Amino acid sequence: xxxxxxxxxxxxxxxxxxxxxxxxxxxxxxxxxxxxxxxxxxxxxxxxxxxxxxxxxxxxxxxxxxxxxxxxxxxxxxxxxxxxxxxxxxxxxxxxxxxxxxxxxxxxxxxxxxxxxxxxxxxxxxxxxxxxxxxxxxxxxxxxxxxxxxxxxxxxxxxxxxxxxxxxxxxxxxxxxxxxxxxxxxxxxxxxxxxxxxxxxxxxxxxxxxxxxxxxxxxxxxxxxxxxxxxx
Amino acid sequence: xxxxxxxxxxxxxxxxxxxxxxxxxxxxxxxxxxxxxxxxxxxxxxxxxxxxxxxxxxxxxxxxxxxxxxxxxxxxxxxxxxxxxxxxxxxxxxxxxxxxxxxxxxxxxxxxxxxxxxxxxxxxxxxxxxxxxxxxxxxxxxxxxxxxxxxxxxxxxxxxxxxxxxxxxxxxxxxxxxxxxxxxxxxxxxxxxxxxxxxxxxxxxxxxxxxxxxxxxxxxxxxxxxxxxxxxxxxxxxxxxxxxxxxxxxxxxxxxxxxxxxxxxxxxxxxxxxxxxxxxx
Numbered sequence: 001x002x003x004x005x006x007x008x009x010x011x012x013x014x015x016x017x018x019x020x021x022x023x024x025x026x027x028x029x030x031x032x033x034x035x036x037x038x039x040x041x042x043x044x045x046x047x048x049x050x051x052x053x054x055x056x057x058x059x060x061x062x063x064x065x066x067x068x069x070x071x072x073x074x075x076x077x078x079x080x081x082x083x084x085x086x087x088x089x090x091x092x093x094x095x096x097x098x099x100x101x102x103x104x105x106x107x108x109x110x111x112x113x114x115x116x117x118x119x120x121x122x123x124x125x126x127x128x129x130x131x132x133x134x135x136x137x138x139x140x141x142x143x144x145x146x147x148x149x150x151x152x153x154x155x156x157x158x159x160x161x162x163x164x165x166x167x168x169x170x171x172x173x174x175x176x177x178x179x180x181x182x183x184x185x186x187x188x189x190x191x192x193x194x195x196x197x198x199x200x201x202x203x204x205x206x207x208x209x210x211x212x213x214x215x216x217x218x219x220x221x222x223x224x225x226x227x228x229x230x231x232x
Numbered sequence: 233x234x235x236x237x238x239x240x241x242x243x244x245x246x247x248x249x250x251x252x253x254x255x256x257x258x259x260x261x262x263x264x265x266x267x268x269x270x271x272x273x274x275x276x277x278x279x280x281x282x283x284x285x286x287x288x289x290x291x292x293x294x295x296x297x298x299x300x301x302x303x304x305x306x307x308x309x310x311x312x313x314x315x316x317x318x319x320x321x322x323x324x325x326x327x328x329x330x331x332x333x334x335x336x337x338x339x340x341x342x343x344x345x346x347x348x349x350x351x352x353x354x355x356x357x358x359x360x361x362x363x364x365x366x367x368x369x370x371x372x373x374x375x376x377x378x379x380x381x382x383x384x385x386x387x388x389x390x391x392x393x394x395x396x397x398x399x400x401x402x403x404x405x406x407x408x409x410x411x412x413x414x415x416x417x418x419x420x421x422x423x424x425x426x427x428x429x430x431x432x433x434x435x436x437x438x439x440x441x442x443x444x445x446x447x448x449x450x451x452x453x454x455x456x457x458x459x460x461x462x463x464x465x466x467x468x469x470x471x472x473x474x475x476x477x478x479x480x481x482x483x484x485x486x487x488x489x490x491x492x493x494x495x496x497x498x499x500x501x502x503x504x505x506x507x508x509x510x511x512x513x
Binding site for chain 2: 014015016017018054058059060061084085087088105106107
């Protein structure tokens, strides 16, 4: 299997100028993700798990090391040094990110949110509508909610919408930052089914889950932040 | 396609100073000028070596404190003010090879009427308050070369309808409108000549939250439907978070940081940007 992500000595610290402090988030992290593989990252709170995902997604600027990504758009590219425009295109077409929090445009309906993700890739509106409905149905989001704003949704509904909008793009690389943290067991099962489907279609994934039982079923390998090693 | 993406607007080393400068402030390296004002000769350095690129269908946010040079930058681009030095190139104008700041006033008028749309913070700057709303749009269309009254009236009604101005108020002068309506008429006027670039200078400042929301939704809709590139100046980080793909941060006339909007807001690098983000309520 080809490597899709190769992280070499990734380091990230935050320089807080007004306090004159450096906060170390992660240091010398190295691992490789193969195409179609699912890696789970484990470690205690504050160990830098989310930092790794945010560095890959470039919400954080890495301070050292390389994140080599084998993209369709640009070939092999170092995400740590890629231009902002390259990152924008990669986010639209190839890399998805799901966090615990739904961060969307206000006054946008659930249907529009999912549709927009498909339109961004370049598909037409009819296909986007169809895909959005399929995805909202899959996550059993009540049909009455499709044309309402998510600020009235429960935590679980917001999360399901969040995951739906990331997964509808069928990204090549999906980053999952504790997406099941506040879901009930039924919703977790739905997420798991979809993750398995995406994996079967070749999507590579890196995920952080507190629910180790959930991880055991879907992850190929676990990366332990404390030891810096993998367990299978 | 993505490797060879060309910017629609390229700004290189734009400088704008008010005053002639003196030997003391002129000899100082820009990095050493802590303020954009020389206490000896009273020269204000409003924009200093501002360089950036705007890409097709992109919304680029510009943030910074009051007096950081954001609005001056917009006014220079719209030729409301002459630049002291610098270059700007537009992809759709002479194949992107002509520095628009060095063009004749006639050419500048053409660029302003065909390639840019501008929405000012103060509607009094962008609208003729005694003309009707339709008349305001017709004025812009006449500037762009249109002479057909029927076409201009139809276009004005279409645009005003798109920004939700009721049909029975279209012939009313904007001075009778609320702040939000005036901004919407300004947006309609700015869009009347189908410009590839829209300049928005603090368009939601001073509006109440629900009106602000209407205007922001309208801007987002325009960007989505018309794929126009936009330069959005705001000191409201929530507006920038909502609208912009990339953001530049200005301080004392200089760009101190630029990057992806989420990166600027979650991992700011410059001390001022950190202070700005930490001030967010």
